Amino acid sequence: xxxxxxxxxxxxxxxxxxxxxxxxxxxxxxxxxxxxxxxxxxxxxxxxxxxxxxxxxxxxxxxxxxxxxxxxxxxxxxxxxxxxxxxxxxxxxxxxxxxxxxxxxxxxxxxxxxxxxxxxxxxxxxxxxxxxxxxxxxxxxxxxxxxxxxxxxxxxxxxxxxxxxxxxxxxxxxxxxxxxxxxxxxxxxxxxxxxxxxxxxxxxxxxxxxxxxxxxxxxxxxxxxxxxxxxxxxxxxxxxxxxxxxxxxxxxxxxxxxxxxxxxxxxxxxxxxxxxxxxxxxxxxxxxxxxxxxxxxxxxxxxxxxxxxxxxxxxxxxxxxxxxxxxxxxxxxxxxxxxxxxxxxxxxxxxxxxxxxxxxxxxxxxxxxxxxxxxxxxxxxxxxxxxxxxxxxxxxxxxxxxxxxxxxxxxxxxxxxxxxxxxxxxxxxxxxxxxxxxxxxxxxx
Amino acid sequence: xxxxxxxxxxxxxxxxxxxxxxxxxxxxxxxxxxxxxxxxxxxxxxxxxxxxxxxxxxxxxxxxxxxxxxxxxxxxxxxxxxxxxxxxxxxxxxxxxxxxxxxxxxxxxxxxxxxxxxxxxxxxxxxxxxxxxxxxxxxxxxxxxxxxxxxxxxxxxxxxxxxxxxxxxxxxxxxxxxxxxxxxxxxxxxxxxxxxxxxxxxxxxxxxxxxxxxxxxxxxxxxxxxxxxxxxxxxxxxxxxxxxxxxxxxxxxxxxxxxxxxxxxxxxxxxxxxxxxxxxxx
Numbered sequence: 001x002x003x004x005x006x007x008x009x010x011x012x013x014x015x016x017x018x019x020x021x022x023x024x025x026x027x028x029x030x031x032x033x034x035x036x037x038x039x040x041x042x043x044x045x046x047x048x049x050x051x052x053x054x055x056x057x058x059x060x061x062x063x064x065x066x067x068x069x070x071x072x073x074x075x076x077x078x079x080x081x082x083x084x085x086x087x088x089x090x091x092x093x094x095x096x097x098x099x100x101x102x103x104x105x106x107x108x109x110x111x112x113x114x115x116x117x118x119x120x121x122x123x124x125x126x127x128x129x130x131x132x133x134x135x136x137x138x139x140x141x142x143x144x145x146x147x148x149x150x151x152x153x154x155x156x157x158x159x160x161x162x163x164x165x166x167x168x169x170x171x172x173x174x175x176x177x178x179x180x181x182x183x184x185x186x187x188x189x190x191x192x193x194x195x196x197x198x199x200x201x202x203x204x205x206x207x208x209x210x211x212x213x214x215x216x217x218x219x220x221x222x223x224x225x226x227x228x229x230x231x232x233x234x235x236x237x238x239x240x241x242x243x244x245x246x247x248x249x250x251x252x253x254x255x256x257x258x259x260x261x262x263x264x265x266x267x268x269x270x271x272x273x274x275x276x277x278x279x280x281x282x283x284x285x286x287x288x289x290x291x292x293x294x295x296x297x298x299x300x301x302x303x304x305x306x307x308x309x310x311x312x313x314x315x316x317x318x319x320x321x322x323x324x325x326x327x328x329x330x331x332x333x334x335x336x337x338x339x340x341x342x343x344x345x346x347x348x349x350x351x352x353x354x355x356x357x358x359x360x361x362x363x364x365x366x367x368x369x370x371x372x373x374x375x376x377x378x379x380x381x382x383x384x385x386x387x388x389x390x391x392x393x394x395x396x397x398x399x400x401x402x403x404x405x406x407x408x409x410x411x412x413x414x415x416x417x418x419x420x421x422x423x424x425x426x427x428x429x430x431x432x433x434x435x436x437x438x439x440x441x442x443x444x445x
Numbered sequence: 446x447x448x449x450x451x452x453x454x455x456x457x458x459x460x461x462x463x464x465x466x467x468x469x470x471x472x473x474x475x476x477x478x479x480x481x482x483x484x485x486x487x488x489x490x491x492x493x494x495x496x497x498x499x500x501x502x503x504x505x506x507x508x509x510x511x512x513x514x515x516x517x518x519x520x521x522x523x524x525x526x527x528x529x530x531x532x533x534x535x536x537x538x539x540x541x542x543x544x545x546x547x548x549x550x551x552x553x554x555x556x557x558x559x560x561x562x563x564x565x566x567x568x569x570x571x572x573x574x575x576x577x578x579x580x581x582x583x584x585x586x587x588x589x590x591x592x593x594x595x596x597x598x599x600x601x602x603x604x605x606x607x608x609x610x611x612x613x614x615x616x617x618x619x620x621x622x623x624x625x626x627x628x629x630x631x632x633x634x635x636x637x638x639x640x641x642x643x644x645x646x647x648x649x650x651x652x653x654x655x656x657x658x659x660x661x662x663x664x665x666x667x668x669x670x671x672x673x674x675x676x677x678x679x680x681x682x683x684x685x686x687x688x689x690x691x692x693x694x695x696x697x698x699x700x701x702x703x704x705x706x707x708x709x710x711x712x713x714x715x716x717x718x719x720x721x722x723x724x725x726x727x
Contacts, residue, residue, distance in 0.1 A: 027670055032685040057670045060681030070574075070666065076581040078669040277688045282484035297688070301480065 025053040026343050029067070029082040032058045033297065034140055034330055037364040038083070041351045044359075048350075052343045061085075068092055077337035080344045083139055083330040086126050090237065091404040093130035097334040100134045102345060109342055111349045115372075118354065122395050123369040125236055127331035130402065136331030137352040138369035140360070143325040143393040144216060147284060147298070148172055148291045150316035152186070152195055161185075161193070173321045176217060176261045179291070183268035186290035190268075199268035201280035201292040206418040209276055211410045212326045212400060214250075214417055215240055216293055217261045219398025220322025221254035230254075239399040240324070241409075248439050250413075251432035259420055259427040266421070273421060284308075293320060295328060300365050317385040319393050327397035329367065405442055412438045469702070475695035476500070483691040499692035515696055520671040521679040525658055526704065528589055528675060532596045532657035533650040539597070540604030540649060541642070545634050547605075548612035549620065558609065565602040572598055573666045580667060591667040592675065596657045603656075604649035611645035612638060647715030651708070658705045676701045 030038050035058035042054040057079075059067060065088050071078045072095020084092055103110050116124075119138055127138035152158055153170060162170035166181050173179035183199025184190045203209050221227050222240045230252070232244025243249045250258075266272045270283055277294075284292045285305040299315075308314045319325065332351055334344045350356055357373045360366035362382060367390075368374050374386050401409060416435045419425040475483065476499055478492045496503075502514030543561075546552045553560075576595050577586065585591045615638050623633040639646070661677040668674045680701065683694035 029669075032682045035682065055670050057674070058682040059678075060684040062684065063665060063678075063681055067665070070577070074578060074581060076577075076586060078581075078586060278484050278691075281688070282481075285481065297685075305481065 025055050026081065026340050026347060027079045028054055028056050028347075029064060029079040030056055030058050031061050031064050031083055031085070031330065033061070034083045034366065037360045037366050038351065040359060040363070041356050042347070045347050045350050049343075049346065052347070054347065065091075068095075072096070072335065072337070075337045077335055077339060079335055080338040080340045081332060081334055081348055083332050084136060086327065086329050086331060087400050087402055087406050089126075089130040089135065089331070089402040090406070092333075093133055093135050095336050096133075096135040097336055097338075097341060097345075098133050098135070099128075099137065099333070099345070102334075102341065106342065106345065109345055109349075111346075111353065114349055114353065115370075118370045118372050120369055120371055120374075120391055120394050122236075122327075122397065123329070126327060126399060126402070127329055127369060131237060136333030137348055138329075139332040139352055139366075140328075140330035141367035141369040141390075141394055142295060142329035143327045143367075143397045144212075144293050144295055144320055145325065145389060145393060146172070146291065146293055146318045146320045147302075148316045148318065149196070149287075149314060151314045152290055153316065155195075158195070172316065172318045173291075174323075176220070176265070176321045179321045180261075180264055180268075183265055183291065187268045196290045197288045198270045198283070199290055200265060201275065201283040201289040202262075202265060202269040202272040203275045203277060203280045204262065204266070204272045204418075204421055205274065205276045206414060207276065208410055208414065210414050210417050210421075212328070213293075214258065214262070214413075215326040215398045215400065216320055216322070216324070217258035218250055218255060219324030219326065221257055222249060222398065223324045223396070227254060234399070236399060237402050239401040241401055241413075246443075248436035251429060251436035253429065255432050256427055256429055259417075263421065263427060273418075293325075296365055296367055317389055319389050319396070323392075323396050324398040325393050325396075327394070327399050329369075408442050409439055412442065472695045472698050472702075475691055476699045478692055478695075480692055499696035502693070515693075515700060518676075518679060518697060518700060521674055521676050522700070522704075524589065524592075524671075524673055525675040525701075528592045528596065529654045529657040531589070531593045532600055533654040535593065536597055536600040536604050536653040537646055537650045539601050540608050541639065541646060543601075543605045544608030545612050545638060548609050549617070558606075561602045562606050565599060565606070567599075569599065569662045573662055576663070577666050586667055587669045587673045589673055592657075592660075592664060592673065595663040595667060596653075596660055599660075600653040600656050604653055607649050607652075608642065608645055611642045615641050644715050647712055651712040651715070654708060655705060 028038060028042065035056055039056045042056055046052060046054055064082070065085065068079075068082055068084065068088070069091060072092060075095075119128075120141065123138040123141050127141070128134055128136050153172060159170045162168075162182075162185055165185065168181075170182065170185075171178075173182055179200065186194050186196045186199035188194045188197050202213070204213055219240050222231060223234065231249045234240050235242065235244060235246065238246050241248065241250055249255070269275075270288060271279070275283070280292050280294060281298050281301060283289045284294070284298075285302055285308060287307040302308050302315055303311050332348050334341055334348065338344055352369070354370055354372055357368050357370045358376060358379060361368045361373060361379060368379070368386075371391065373379055374390050380387055400406065413435055416425065416431060420427050420431060425431050474490070474492055477495050477497070478489070479494050479496050479498070482489050482493055500515045502516075547558060572595070576591075576598075580586045580591045580594075585594075619637050619641075620633045623637050628636065658675075659677060660675075664675045664678050668678065676697075680694060680697055683690040683697065
């Protein structure tokens, strides 16, 4: 009896010992958005470097950032490489390797074909730098784009009807003012002959989505000539919510105008306050709306949607009205506490190389960060719209703050914005002033 | 009047069952829905077109091999199973020894008993970060041991508390009779009290297993790769910066639920008997 228990205990102990983590491999953390592409890139890299073993670990979007912070604070070195959301740059920068210094110290590891100047300038900075420290290479380029029903905008009957009613040509809106008329025209409630139920799908939920959606409307005012004169140039670390000297800029006439644009458009959208990414994606996929501001990640889903076939004829992509779409995207960097910095450096060079950048877009719709990839003939044959809309969007993008306090600022603003859109608070400078005061208090702590 | 009461009771049962079972039903049906049916208004309560694409990583556009193919679930299922089984086993053994000592010999008195259960009240986050630092120094981060030891912090006090009640209900005279027959304390414990407490042991083992199986925070903090990550962490991969991949998430959720449901059903008989043991004094 006791022998049997002893054997069982030994088996159990051996099982547990066998379960201990394997050391010496490259652990790459990733948001699920980037995981598939990284997995393929890792396979390619390992084929060229059989001495390196790479493990891709996807962590949910909400979890990845706190885990990175936890690890760089404790200096445990639980990961070697990770993708990081551009907004987190300021918070994570102290725990990441300065790639410029590392490259200078290890010239033998620098890929001679890396071509650093090939990166789109804005992408090179926002997905790579925090102040003067280069904490990553650009991995996932992203801004929001304006997707529209190409077939409806090119329909002669609809064009003639719009011309008769509004006295102007039906075209992809260049400004939010133009978008309002077109959204109304494509809303059945205001035009019973509309081929779509609503004009535009909007997502204004009480989540981080609202924080970035507001910038699509405020950005054009902030970046206009008057805006630059009033607030100063945009500091890419502090983003468009701030003036050049790091004071809130949204508690202004321009901030109120942006809110009014949003409120006016809401009547032409299906449940804008209850919709988020999935709902708006679906509304466009089902043909319920004529226009939607969205991220490029939607394209793969829409390509499969029966209502949007033939895809090339039905779906158009343009720069956001106002020309200042909010930026998203990811950089990729190395943990200061990593024991495998050399292998990690080689891998992130490959992952962000011209080859890697092209694979990411063509297979996984991860936005390119290199000019050569945007203008690559194969890429343009696949996505002709990139030529006209992509670099322009990225270079003109409005940015959220990348400072460490960003999550707290987001919480403060989203609550008030949501109440304004619900009609519980007035869309006024006084309301926005209260938010700005809270921001200043938070920043001064 | 009696039939009215019966109807009211039936309605109450139906509402309660609906409240608890509808999410499971929704999960199960969503696992077999195509991506265009994840968001429909009005909602589709039954898949219009059945698909196993959510299990194979074929539904949902840009998701592919790493994020939505259920073939990648195997290491996480293995980790969850091993960790939960060991937690159930160790927790039950330690708790049985502690509970017997407290019940029979009043070790530590009531103060000690209260202290044990107070550990159960500790918010997990309070232990998570210190444990992370300790385990990283011991090179235990990202191992099964890290999870097993941290889960034991929460399962053992509860198991001990439950088993104290069990041993209190087993007549002391049985132990004394064993001593008269020449048995020592250990033999009296293993040959007399332990078999009689079997329903209680099964109950606490089941509860420990379930707690460990669904635990998220410690698994998140103490593991970093598929070598040790468990299913609750695996499920997070379906939540991206843009969207939640509901179909694959439901498919993975279904696979995550099945083992614990089977385990609970197998132990249900003991669980009910164990949890009601000693509730009514004869």
